[in-house]
Amino acid sequence: xxxxxxxVGTRKGCFVLESDADRKDWNVRGPxxxxxPVYNAVHDPxxxxxxxxxxxxxHGAGVWHSNDLGETWxxxxxxxxxxxxxxxxxxxxxxxxxxxRVLAGTEAAGIFESTNGAATWxxxxxxxxxxxxxxxxxxxxxxxxxxGLAAILPHPDEPARxxxxxxxxxxxxxxDDGASWAPRNRGLRADWPLEDPEVGxxxxxxxxxxxxxxxxxxxxxxxxxxSDDAGRSWTExxxxxxxEFGFAAAAHPHDRESFYVIPLxxxxxxxxxxxxxxxxxxxxxxxxxxxxxxxLPERDAHLGVLREGMAxxxxxxxxxxxxxxxxxxxxxxxxxxxxxxxxxxxxxxxSVDVAVLG
Amino acid sequence: MADLHLPSTLPPLFPDLPRRLxxxxxxxxxxxxxxxxxxxxxxxxxxxxxxxxxxxxxxxVDRERAGLETPLEPRSRVxxxxxxxxx
Numbered sequence: 001x002x003x004x005x006x007x008v009g010t011r012k013g014c015f016v017l018e019s020d021a022d023r024k025d026w027n028v029r030g031p032x033x034x035x036x037p038v039y040n041a042v043h044d045p046x047x048x049x050x051x052x053x054x055x056x057x058x059h060g061a062g063v064w065h066s067n068d069l070g071e072t073w074x075x076x077x078x079x080x081x082x083x084x085x086x087x088x089x090x091x092x093x094x095x096x097x098x099x100x101r102v103l104a105g106t107e108a109a110g111i112f113e114s115t116n117g118a119a120t121w122x123x124x125x126x127x128x129x130x131x132x133x134x135x136x137x138x139x140x141x142x143x144x145x146x147x148g149l150a151a152i153l154p155h156p157d158e159p160a161r162x163x164x165x166x167x168x169x170x171x172x173x174x175x176d177d178g179a180s181w182a183p184r185n186r187g188l189r190a191d192w193p194l195e196d197p198e199v200g201x202x203x204x205x206x207x208x209x210x211x212x213x214x215x216x217x218x219x220x221x222x223x224x225x226x227s228d229d230a231g232r233s234w235t236e237x238x239x240x241x242x243x244e245f246g247f248a249a250a251a252h253p254h255d256r257e258s259f260y261v262i263p264l265x266x267x268x269x270x271x272x273x274x275x276x277x278x279x280x281x282x283x284x285x286x287x288x289x290x291x292x293x294x295x296l297p298e299r300d301a302h303l304g305v306l307r308e309g310m311a312x313x314x315x316x317x318x319x320x321x322x323x324x325x326x327x328x329x330x331x332x333x334x335x336x337x338x339x340x341x342x343x344x345x346x347x348x349x350x351s352v353d354v355a356v357l358g
Numbered sequence: 359m360a361d362l363h364l365p366s367t368l369p370p371l372f373p374d375l376p377r378r379l380x381x382x383x384x385x386x387x388x389x390x391x392x393x394x395x396x397x398x399x400x401x402x403x404x405x406x407x408x409x410x411x412x413x414x415x416x417x418x419v420d421r422e423r424a425g426l427e428t429p430l431e432p433r434s435r436v437x438x439x440x441x442x443x444x445x
C-alpha cells in the first residue's frame with residue numbers, strides 16, 4: 001500500500017506528515033531544519049531526497065537536504081553566491097528537482113544548479129539581456145517581499161528546457177539550459193502601464209498538466225490564464241471566480257481540463273473572501289468554475305494560502321492539500337470534493353509538496 | 359589563544375562544534391578562517407561575500423564592538439552574537 005508523504009515548509013522549520021493511501025489518518029513529524037524559516041520544500045521523486053530552501057535572519061540562505069525522509073538533515077550554501085558583486089543573494093525561492101539535479105531560483109534573481117544532491121551549487125543563469133533584467137535586481141524597483149526568481153517549472157521530458165518566473169516581470173523560457181531565454185507573457189493582462197508589453201506581469205504560480213506538456217495554467221496578480229502552446233500565448237479564464245487574485249494553484253494529475261485555485265481578496269488582507277474557506281475547480285479548462293468547500297470552515301476563516309501552498313498527489317483518485325498562513329493543513333482524498341483538517345497548529349505555512357511512495 | 363564564544367544557533371549546523379573554544383588567530387577574520395577550515399561552511403553562516411559580517415551577526419573583542427579586521431591578543435575574549443531579531 002503506498003505511503004503518502006506531505007512536506008510542509010513553515011516559518012519555523014519543515015514538517016513531514018504521513019498517511020496511507022486512504023489519506024484519513026495523519027502522523028506529524030518535525031520541526032526539522034533547526035527551525036529555520038523555510039520558504040519552499042520539495043520532494044525529488046527520482047532520488048527520494050527532500051530539499052528545503054531556507055533563509056535565517058542571522059546565518060543567511062541555504063538549502064537543507066535529507067536522504068532519509070526527514071530523519072536527518074544537512075545544510076549547504078556552498079556555491080550559492082552571485083559572481084556579480086553587485087548582486088546579493090538574500091533568499092532562495094524557486095526550488096525544483098528534476099532530471100538528476102536540483103535547481104534553485106534566488107533573490108537577487110538567478111538560477112543555481114546542484115548535481116550532487118544540494119551539497120554544492122553553481123550559477124547557471126541570471127537571464128542577462130532579457131527585457132527587464134536591468135531593473136529587476138534594483139532594490140528601488142522591487143515589489144514587496146522581493147522574491148526575485150520565484151519559481152522554476154521543469155519540462156518533464158527535456159532536461160535543458162524549463163520556465164522561470166521573475167516576480168513582477170513574468171515568465172521566461174529556455175530550451176538550452178539557460179544559455180538563451182525568451183519572454184512568454186503574450187496575452188496576459190496587466191492593470192498597470194507597461195513600458196514593454198513583453199514583461200511586467202506578476203505571475204504567482206505556474207503549473208503544467210502532467211498529461212499534456214503544452215497545457216499550462218497560471219494564477220497571477222490579476223487573473224487566471226491558460227496556455228495551450230506551452231506558454232507562447234495565454235488566454236484569460238478568470239470569469240466565474242470570486243476574485244481575480246490568488247497565489248496557489250494545482251493541475252489535476254490525470255485530466256488536462258481540470259485545475260484548482262484558491263482565490264483570495266486582492267487587498268492587504270489576502271485571505272479567502274468572506275471568511276469562507278474554499279478551493280475552486282475548473283473541469284473544462286477554465287470555461288466554468290465550481291466551489292469546493294465541503295468540510296472546510298464556512299465562516300470566520302480568514303485563511304491565506306501562499307504560492308507554494310497547495311499540492312495534488314498522483315493516485316487514481318487524487319488527493320489535494322493546502323497549508324495556510326495560520327498553520328492549518330487541509331486535505332481531500334477525493335479530488336477536492338470533501339476536506340478535513342489534518343494539522344491545526346503548525347507555524348505559518350509557506351509551502352506544501354506531496355509524494356506517493358511505494 | 360583567543361577565547362571564542364559562539365551563538366547557540368551555530369552548533370546544530372556543524373557536528374561537534376562547541377559553544378566555546380580556543381582559537382590561534384591574530385584577527386577576527388583569521389579566527390573565522392580557522393573555524394571554517396575545521397567546520398567547512400561555517401564562514402558562510404557568519405559572513406556575506408566580501409567577506410563582511412552578516413547584518414545580524416555582531417562580534418565583540420574584549421567587550422568592544424569589532425569587525426573582521428579587529429586584531430586579537432593571545433588572551434582576547436571573542437563573543438560572536440546573533441543579534442536579537444525575528445519573533
